[in-house]
Amino acid sequence: MTTPPRGGGPRSMGASLLDAVLAETLDPAYAQAAAARAADDGRRPSRTRGRVAVALTMALAGVLVAITYQQAAASVQGREQVRAALVDDIQRDSDVTDELADQLELLRAEVTSARDELLAASAVGQRARDALARTERAAAAVAVTGPGLLVTLANADPTADEDPVGGGTTEEDPREQVQDGDLQLVVNALWAAGAEAISINGQRLGPTTAIRFAGEAVLVDFRPVTSPYEIRAIGDPDELAGKFLASPEVGALAAISQTFGLRFEYAAEEELTLPAGTVLDLDSARPEGRDGPAPAPDPLPGG
Numbered sequence: 001m002t003t004p005p006r007g008g009g010p011r012s013m014g015a016s017l018l019d020a021v022l023a024e025t026l027d028p029a030y031a032q033a034a035a036a037r038a039a040d041d042g043r044r045p046s047r048t049r050g051r052v053a054v055a056l057t058m059a060l061a062g063v064l065v066a067i068t069y070q071q072a073a074a075s076v077q078g079r080e081q082v083r084a085a086l087v088d089d090i091q092r093d094s095d096v097t098d099e100l101a102d103q104l105e106l107l108r109a110e111v112t113s114a115r116d117e118l119l120a121a122s123a124v125g126q127r128a129r130d131a132l133a134r135t136e137r138a139a140a141a142v143a144v145t146g147p148g149l150l151v152t153l154a155n156a157d158p159t160a161d162e163d164p165v166g167g168g169t170t171e172e173d174p175r176e177q178v179q180d181g182d183l184q185l186v187v188n189a190l191w192a193a194g195a196e197a198i199s200i201n202g203q204r205l206g207p208t209t210a211i212r213f214a215g216e217a218v219l220v221d222f223r224p225v226t227s228p229y230e231i232r233a234i235g236d237p238d239e240l241a242g243k244f245l246a247s248p249e250v251g252a253l254a255a256i257s258q259t260f261g262l263r264f265e266y267a268a269e270e271e272l273t274l275p276a277g278t279v280l281d282l283d284s285a286r287p288e289g290r291d292g293p294a295p296a297p298d299p300l301p302g303g
Helices: 008-023 028-119 123-138 180-192 237-246 248-260
Strands: 144-154 197-200 211-214 217-220 223-225 229-234 263-274
Touching (some): 028 123, 144 180, 144 237, 180 197, 180 211, 180 248, 197 263, 229 263, 237 263, 248 263
Antiparallel strands (some): 144 263, 211 217
8 A cells, every 4th residue: 555645635735726816816806896897888888879869859959949930930020021011002002092082072073063053054953953952961972061069089098007016008998998889879869969960080971871890990981980089060069069968878978988088078169071971873763752663764766
């Protein structure tokens, strides 16, 4: 039996321990930390891409906001230009209409003068001329001049509602503005008081004249009139004033005007001039007292 050399066991243990030390030169904890760092380094490119994507998205959103703002500004500017063009067109058409109306008045005066000269040549023609003159006055087809009453209606002073703290103005109260019904009330009261002719801001009232409210404007015979509203009535000033003020509707309007700050005044005038009103075109006619349609005119010789 062979005896193993002395010291053989310890040398084998020492060799295996040395091999383990040389094989595992890094502590396991350090190895785990290094692996985690490597994994984190592997994820860094994805985080960078995410940040770049967010930055691009924000930049794109900013560009879209800028484009939207520019389009909105351009749209507002375009609307303002269209509105200004429409206002110019309306003003230009209104000027043309006024010029044509003046020409019509001149031509109408020439026709009336020639007609009166022809009718004055005979007694029958004179009677027809007098009857026609009465009819024209009743239809407001001719200008009239004479004494009368001047009634003024106006909206409340806008500075009365000024906010002393905020420095601005409050929302407009419709009760502080003259309505079409107020003008209708005054006109009806003047007619009932005996007025022979009435106009509002130069617009003559006739049998078919309407006073209406359209948006923020009052239309008289389809022509806009604005505050202050000057209502002229031809007639005896004292009689007109007495009957006009005695009307209960006028008294109620005066109380409302005082409550809401409306301007409501009247004054007797020695001379007022009212223009002619709109003359309607004659489509058909028949002799007075005859029913049914007008007879057909006699044919012209040789027709």
